[in-house]
Amino acid sequence: MDFLNAIILLLNYIIVPALAYGSQLALGAIFVTLIYGILRFANFATGDMMSFGTMVAILFTWYFQSLGISLGVLPTALLAIPLAIVFMILYMLTIDKFVFSYYRIKKSPPVQLAMVSIGVMFVTQAIVRIIIGPFDRRFFDGEKFIIKANQFKEMTGLNEGLTIKSTQVLTIFLTIIVVSILFWFLNKTKTGKSMRAYSDNEDLALLSGIDPKRVVMITWMIAGILATIGGVLYGLDKSFKPFTYFNNMLPIFAAAIVGGIGNPFGAFLGGYVIAFSEIFLTYAYKKFFMYMLPENMEPNSLIQLLSTDYKFAVSFSILVIVLLFRPSGIFKGKIL
């Protein structure tokens, strides 16, 4: 019986990684949900747009590194984020102008816009791969760990070590800041309110003098910020690879729908729901039970609910279950 060790074990292998992964998903999911709520289509180019923003950030990071600029213990990529956001927003507005706006003005059905977004997905993917190549890129520098397992063991005298990577703390911290600013913006400012009104009822919003062009532009700008920050944080925490980013689109969609599509707060929580359930269900609890149970009752199998190969499948199964029982998501969707 050793509760402390067991708790540290869970913290180390489940809670901290899941919080970081969940934050990354949450940023992406809010991006999807905003586009869905205001522009009214499922954006299949989500993952690739995130990889575009990350790519720009990586290029700037390399440039800064070659100049010898760094942030000391923090990764240089943080400096590159604002510049990357500018490029990302420009790219998104260009795409909107040349591709999406035509269908929006024509009031095409959402399916057609989703199809168009597939075209954008192909193009963005090509641009990213042509510029930076399809390979794995690591662009992290600075201090890697805040607490190392060995240090922690020495400090506390416990058997289990706790490792906290600086990228994990950074991810959670930045996400909280970005998301709280976003919610403040949506709920308290006039522009945010006009966006919510537009999402709620387009015609009424137009009648009360809300400029749709402005709403759309601001939506893309916020989307650009979210996509870049989410993408860079994921890349810092793991690594940047265009194919992985494309694949990340799927859990992000799952998070957005689970939270209730069109509802930013739902998407935010949805990210954590997906991340936690993925890691909870695929973790092998053998060691945990070794600490929790008396010695003679030690389990002899891994006590793993699902093998880690099914990590992605877990989130999709949750999505299917949610779609079956609560098609509007856990938190009522489509309010914004």
Add this chain to the structure above:
Amino acid sequence: MKQYANVITAYAIMIGLIILVGIFQSWNIAFSIFNLCLISAVMTMGANIQWGYAGLINFGIMGYTALGGLAAVLVSVPPVREAWQVGGLSMLFCLFIIVLIVFSIRYVLKNFQKSKRKNIYIASIIVIGLIILRIVSGPAIHSIEAVEPAKTGFLGGLGLPIIFSWIVGAFFAGGLAYIIGKVALGLRADYLAIATLLISEIVIAIIKHEDWLARGVKNVIGLKRPVPYEVNLQSEQWFIDLVAKWNRGVLDLISTAEGKQAALSQLVIESSSVFVKICYSGLFLTVVVILLIITQKALYSPWGRMMRAIRDNEEAANAMGKNVVKQHLLIFILGSAIVGIAGAMMVTHDGLFTPGSYRPMRYTFLIWVMVIVGGSGNNFGAILGGFAVWFLWIEAAPIALFLINLFTSGLADTNAFKLHLIDSVPYFRFLMMGIGLLLIMRYRPKGILPEKINIK
């Protein structure tokens, strides 16, 4: 005749392009492009039935393709007796348990009123069932995978000719479509797209990681072919005679008998692989033609009219007494079954099953590009889309290389920018697909060959 003019022109151009590849690159490449074009055409027809006839959006094409491929493995590979001995019974028992779970859930659903208790019952049935499954299957899977893991390590199949798998694949994919349709068809269009995409990912995850079923990512290679092997052909007298006859003009130019013999054997080796590809083309063409006749008949039948009515105005069709839900489910199954056939055909053609290669980009989104580009609702358009897009997908790299060289001809060969561009030639295909799709969506939203219904 006049109304078919554009169809005939489009197809003539397409065939002409493939022939050009044959002349300028090689006939081997031309026929392998042609074969994959035919397979793509079958997939596109399946997607077109769902999207063009009924307006259902199905992004799960990858899943059905993989199931078709799985069928090819399960039908054609000879059974692994040892594996069956050590774990076959338990696996059969697991199947029985799954059936039991399904039926008990059905029973609960039918005979209990809507309440919290019902949900608890269902949840507990699933949880208990899964635990029993884990307990029964765990050791069995372990011992099955331990049987010669380098070569087999799975249950194997039935050992039948692989051609049967085309039908079995259709049934597999149709079965999956039945389940997905029951779950997801009530959803709005874009939700349905996301849901099917994610479900197909689940299917791929299962095929990839259940090694006892089809070796997972370890791949199954050397599947039996329905057509002759090159090596056997090269020693057949009739084939050598045929090649000699075909290339008489070339051979006559060589004066010495020895030189003639050497040239002939070289020609035999080359043409044997072309001959194999032609055999495949014949088989695939038969499937495409049969499917085309059936789908064309269906399109002009009362049933096709009803489907179009449902697509164009669901409520009106419902008010006229058409069972929209049932028809949607039916067409979802039919379309998916056709995709399943294509999946089995593809594995038959490759002779190997590699679950790791099933990626949504290639097997879902590309097929959708084909449907949109070709012309949704028009079977000829769908087939043309399959041909044109696959041709571009393969030939994009040479075209891109040509264009890059053309535009950067002013730069030195060692220019870093030029070298970088030449290195990234393979990714220009994505660019071409994307721009092609966007242009078609914008300026010809109904595709190259738009839907044209002329009731006689």
